[in-house]
Amino acid sequence: MGNLTALAVKNAKPGDKLGDGNGLRLDVDKNGNRSWVFRYTSPTTGKERYAGFGSASEVTLADARDARDEARKLIRAGQDPIEHRNTKRTEAKVQASRSVSFQVYAEGFITGREAGWKNDKHRQQWRNSLRDYGYPHIGHLAVADVDTAAVLKVLRPIWDVKKETARRVRGRIEVILNAAKAEGLRTGENPALWRGHLDQVLARRKKSEVKHHPALPHEEMPKFWKSLAGETSDAARMLRWVILTACRFNEAADIDPAAEVKSDLWTIPAIRMKGEREHKVPLTGLALAQLPFRPVSDVTLSTCIARHTKTIATTHGMRSTFRDWAGDCTSFPRDIAEMALAHAVSDETEAAYRRSTALAKRRELMTTWAAYCSSASSS
Template sequence: MAALSGKLTRKLVENLGPGRHGDGNGLYLVVDPSGARRWIVRVVVKGQKNKKGAPLRTDFGLGGADIVTLHQARDRALEYRRMAKQGLNPRFNARQDIPTLEEVAQQVHIDRMPTWKNAKHGQQWINTLRDYAFPKIGRMPVDSVGQPEVLMCLSPIWTDKHETAKRLAQRIKTVLDVARSKGLRSGENPVTAIKEARALPVVKAKPKHHGAMRWQDVPVLYADLATRKAMAAKALMFTCLTGSRTGEVLGMRWSEVDIDSLLWTCPAERMKMGEDHRIPLTDAMLAIIEPLRELQSEYVFEGQKRHKPLSNMSMLMLLRRMEVEGVTVHGFRSTFRDWASEQANVPREVAELSLANKVGSNVERAYARSDLLEKRRSLMERWSRFIAGSDGIVVRLHQVGDPQ
């Protein structure tokens, strides 16, 4: 047991700064400037000489300190020294104890949880690996994964599910890059090598456009929706008027609505760009949501369950029941954008900011302090009058709670 003691402690391993820190008996903790921590052991192989004729002194990686504990590192270092004293080169004779690809991937997923935009995104990251990589190469030691193994995962879906395959390739690359930084593998990343060798065929992705209605046809649809009593109809009317995304509307809470300022502020966590977005409220929008206060729900557009929002498929299914074909809910954003360009003739930045889209380069956005709220308010009022009539309301909305 004396051989398994040394100068370092668990606390020191976790807190020492950049550099090489000796534990004794040839074992070192190496802390990179990035903060990555890994173990190495220096041994002299008995009877073996280097090119200059001196005793063969070699450093061997024992793995990252976040995976290999201090006790395990001392145990492995002792094993390497014993082999070296017997004249055996540990590079060819050491017992390998390398984590699997799945183990490293799960750890990467955990480590990056605070950086995910939301929990759903983080879950999608690991689910892609779970579905397409783990069944084939998940149990392989991470240092054994090469180009053939990566191709085994990518090739079956490269053409039919190209976007998924590209995400899978990027996520495998990330896992292998992390493994290399922890001293668990060496050499070029096989994902990079496959890309550079053009080992997979070029796939020309067909752009997918959300089906959009002609802006000239929206007033007729809106008038039809206004005769319907379902909550999905009210949500779809509001979506058409605001040009907002489905998740933004269905997740709308009363706490986000400021009637005095005629504003709805959608919080950053529900916005694609990750920033709060202010939407000016028009008379037509208020005519939809004000009667819904009687429900006294947390959500403006409450679903079948109390204090729960409508299903994200509710508006699309309503369109299908209305036999409105070739049109998606998201497509109404394109409809609004077309109207803004062809009919309203507003500056591009006003139309794009109304849809909460990025405008200009990063530098331009850094200097653009205003969200052009009042200009957007004027535009949305014009859009509401076009859709719902000159006074903003074409028909009386049905009382809340009536059956569909």
């Protein structure tokens, strides 16, 4: 028997903490709400922890004692009661997820997210790519059962023939499975993870496959910018954004300013990055002035470029213009320019820079670039 009685539980007053023995006590908050608490030392960490057994209005004194006794058995067996309960709950969720297919979960995920995707093309690409390449292989599987072998069934048929599509499909599957895990519908590592996982079995893109895009000579940029600055269309604003941030077309086309732009920093999610890693872009005042813009197609941007220069140049080529300018006209370290373009640098190089230091140097680089681009406009 414990120290408490049913009458004592009923008559407990706000602020009371009434012990029953062996770690069980009744806590009453200032509003008179009574709850059972079990205090114990975790056998796995050695730290003091508190497990809640529910409201005294729903859990009787006898039931609370039974719960305490079960918890003490677990402790004697070397298990932490809270962790044991969490594990059981996760297992129950995973078991319940057996009735939720990957396709059903993915469609629900997209529906929940698409309101925040302002680009209609982006929304349609998610659905179409999974419909055409993902669902035929894994759509029928329970979301908890999608494993590496299943993901490879999706990717292998298209990996060498539809390289960009395959990369995006893999990334979308990874994001969806991460969300399912966050909701407790999956456990374990993500089978669609690239680094340290799928990159071990799927061929990397060869450098010889990289296309070189016609670029505007950096000497012509100030004159080009002065002409471009006089246009107020969405295409012009988007193109100026691409130039000032040195980003890729798809990174700008799928931008969600409300979610990704905070103060003077643009955080591009890993799903949109060629290197599969989140990328942060320092923003100048001139760059921020281009927002908002309605994303347009790459063809529309190319047409916009042609309106302001006779030089043959592409949207992607603007990244080369930036890189050539940084190398020819500034003293910024090469690796800082490469980081600004989200190009891969060696682990040793990354380790040589503190993240905050590299970002500060990149901010200085982008500020200098913006000043150069607009130099003819301000003269």
